[in-house]
Amino acid sequence: MATVEVAREAGACYGVERALEMTEDALKDGASRVRTLGPLIHNPRVVASLADRGAAVVEDPRDAAGCTLVLRTHGVTPAEEAEAQELCASVIDATCPFVKKVHRAAEQLSAEGYRVVIVGEAGHPEVTATLAHAPGAVVVGTAEEALALPHARKTGVVVQTTQSAARLAEVVSALLSRTEELRVVNTICEATSGHQGACAELAARADVMVVIGGRNSANTTRLAEIAAAACPRTHHIEGADELDPSWFAGAGLVGVTAGASTPASQIRAVVAAIESMMGE
Secondary structure, eight states, rough: OOOEEEEESSSOOOHHHHHHHHHHHHHHHHHSOOOSSSSSSHHHHHHHHHHHTTTEEEEEGGGGGTTEEEEEETTHHHHHHHHHHHSSSSSEOOOOOHHHHHHHHHHHHHHTOOOEEEEEEEOHHHHHHHHHTTTOOOOEOSSSHTSSSSSEEEEEEEOOTTTHHHHHHHHHHHHHGGGGEEEEOOOOOHHHHHEEEEEEEEHHTEEEEEEOOTTTHHHHHHHHHHHHHHOSSSSESGGGGGOOGGGGGSEEEEEEEEEETTOOHHHHHHHHHHHHHHHH
């Protein structure tokens, strides 16, 4: 009989749950209008739900003047935070504590004279915020990009929290030829590593994999890549309404995993929908 199995580690991480709780509390308080600086998390459906309830997204603190402003989980630049503190009625810092760790590490390396290299995706909000904490830092996404860097006497490395350990290892190996001293601060979030390992294990056994989470979510996209490498019948969805019954034809085991910005309620809805389809 066909079964549905959820990866042993999947769904919303501590930082996301913390940010959602903080925003929910602000909405309940009702003392002032609530806004979030950028999408609170990379889950369009959750962000839309928050907006419907009053927590609209703004891209500039000036657009939240007089409001309660929640700083997104991915972090903001020091300049944005300072402007928010000056203009807004109150500021709630929902930056993930693990992202804060990246900021502190980048700041320290920079202060100690290291050329700071951020292993991550250029343009991602977390990386953009980290760059602002270490002026002169550079972003490297691949080993090839690392090899293209000029030689430096001292190089310090931090990592976007949602990167894979394999990618970090590739970049670090390449950097060895571009510097005399290399210091690496592994800032990959433990939840990221756990999600990826559990996804790979389940995908190796599954006939079909369903990965739930925002298409704008870096960590969810990476889970989909990991799943597809072991299970070609992998589908990345944002919600149960995107499921197609034909995906599960002849499947004995359907594996389900979800990104760090995916609440448990969304996972339960998808599992229930798959079970209904497979039972028909």
